[in-house]
Amino acid sequence: MTRHVITRLAAVSRWEPGARERLQAAALDLFAEQGFAATTVPEIAARAGLTTRTFFRHFADKREVLFADDAEMPAMVAKLMAEAPDTAEPMELIVQGLRTMAETRFEGRRAALCHRRDLVRSDEGLRERDLRKRAALAEAVREGFLARGLDATRAALLAETCVTLVSVSIAEWLDRDDGRRLSGIVDEVLDRLRAELA
Amino acid sequence: MTRHVITRLAAVSRWEPGARERLQAAALDLFAEQGFAATTVPEIAARAGLTTRTFFRHFADKREVLFADDAEMPAMVAKLMAEAPDTAEPMELIVQGLRTMAETRFEGRRAALCHRRDLVRSDEGLRERDLRKRAALAEAVREGFLARGLDATRAALLAETCVTLVSVSIAEWLDRDDGRRLSGIVDEVLDRLRAELA
DNA sequence: CTAGTGATGACATGCCGTGTCATCGGGCGT
DNA sequence: ACGCCCGATGACACGGCATGTCATCACTAG
Known part of the structure; x- marks a missing residue:
């Protein structure tokens, strides 16, 4: 009526x-x-x-509203990994993929991502959801490596390491307010990880 | 009445x-x-x-019931890291700590942990909570390294890598039903990670 | 003996998330 | 143009989750 x-x-x-x-x-x-x-x-x-x-x-x-923008990232990861040449070495694949993701999905959204990070920090439930999104990403990477014939342990290890690189780099990128590009920070973080495990 | x-x-x-x-x-x-x-x-x-x-x-x-047994793990990590000699190298500290945790908190609980893993797998909400517990562990490790004077990025990187080692190793340990000790698997997984990043 | 403490019961409340059915506009075929 | 189906939405009900509040009762200290 x-x-x-x-x-x-x-x-x-x-x-x-x-x-x-x-x-x-x-x-x-x-x-x-x-x-x-x-x-x-x-x-x-x-x-x-x-x-x-x-x-x-x-x-x-209610939580999902905050992460709707990145919903297609796992699919993007899967696509990137499926299209990469078979000759690509795993770590090289990760570095390339991270560069691509940084440019297409993060660079330019810095302010919004910073805002979201603050919100996520303020609520335990949101932190959980954020972790789940990261896990979903790791799962996509892992499956990508499995599809490329890597054994389960190696795939899991690479996937987790990949997500570690992403999250540590993004945290760094958002914390320091200089104009550094995310992809550059990723490279630096990877170097530091390599040094740690040398 | x-x-x-x-x-x-x-x-x-x-x-x-x-x-x-x-x-x-x-x-x-x-x-x-x-x-x-x-x-x-x-x-x-x-x-x-x-x-x-x-x-x-x-x-x-409701979720917390499943994780109550491991509630004191972050405190245990903090204690281990605080008591370690100042001369200990970070990765060496991690390896030692993981060995200790494996022996005192995991070895012998395999059946229960396997059961819990299956439950966690069956429910998205539980998976989220599980990730949060891992994150809490990583946070404890990170703060331990910060207290030891490491810079923020290095501490975060080491902490995440540490938790990656734990979770990948435990997954391996629970999946394969041979009698292998968890600490041995951790060593093997670390070797594989080193090889990946060499 | 009395007051304080701490765990519990009893009750109320509000939000979350879902199932279900009705409604209505747009697209489709004839 | 007519009528039919489809898809998005509204309206309503409902059960479970989580919390605030107060009363109750045993134990303890003084």
Whole structure:
């Protein structure tokens, strides 16, 4: 009845488009204003002009909103690893892949990533989810190496090391506010790891 | 009133002792019987002869029951690192520490750890919590190295690598059912990592 | 004997996340 | 143009999770 009227007033379509984007924007706003824990899903949905139920149709849970942007990273990893020439050495593959990911997925998003990092730091639940995303990445790398014929232990070891390189490098990149490129930091961190294990 | 009678019959104290242990045992039983997700906190509490509220006084949430046994591991790491001689090289410290942890905290618990691993695999939420526990361990190692004067990047890198060694080694140890000792596997995994980064 | 302490029970509450059905607009075929 | 299906959303119900609060009771100290 009421919605009837509203819909007719809109006179374009039944739903405003971009529900997912609106939800995401509303969530980020509220998280910034009140913090993550103090923000409820009904609040987010209301600000986006939608219902709670619709929120959960777009995001599996409240935490997921923060990581939606990087959802396709595992698939990207899989693609990169599948397309690499068979002759590529594992560590060389990692270095190349990290460079590509740094340029296409991180460089230029520094401010947003910094903001997200602060939010993640503020909440245990978000920290858990962040770790899970890293694990998903590691799993993609591991499967990529398995598909290339490496044995299970080697694949796992390389995958974990790869993710260590990423996370340590990104932390460094976000902490130090000089204009250094992420890919350069990755190279440096890898050198330091090599020195440690020499 | 009812409890009155029961208490007087017990004639020892108002509460049966070991509430925490009973809750943990009840939870493990139910998880094994029905799986983690299908088990509710009221169920666990009822089987332990306690109330839901009391469950949450002993465990922060339902997942935590599974990891209560390893709660003191970060403190143990801190202690080990603080007591090590100042002359110890970082990687040597890690190797020694891993050996100690393997012998005192893992060797002999293989069956239980295997069971827990299967449970953790069965539930996303448990996987997240498991990752958080690993992260807590890494954090302890990192702080230990910071306290020893290492710079932030090096400490983080060593800590992450340390946890990678632990988790890959334990996975290997639990997967292969030969009688190999965990500490031996750790040595082998470290050798393989060194070879990878040579 | 009394006051304090600490673990527990009892109750209320709010949010999370899901299942289910109804609704409505757009696309598709005829 | 008509009618049908599909997909996104709303509306509602529901159970579980987690927490705050107060009362209760045994034990302990003085």
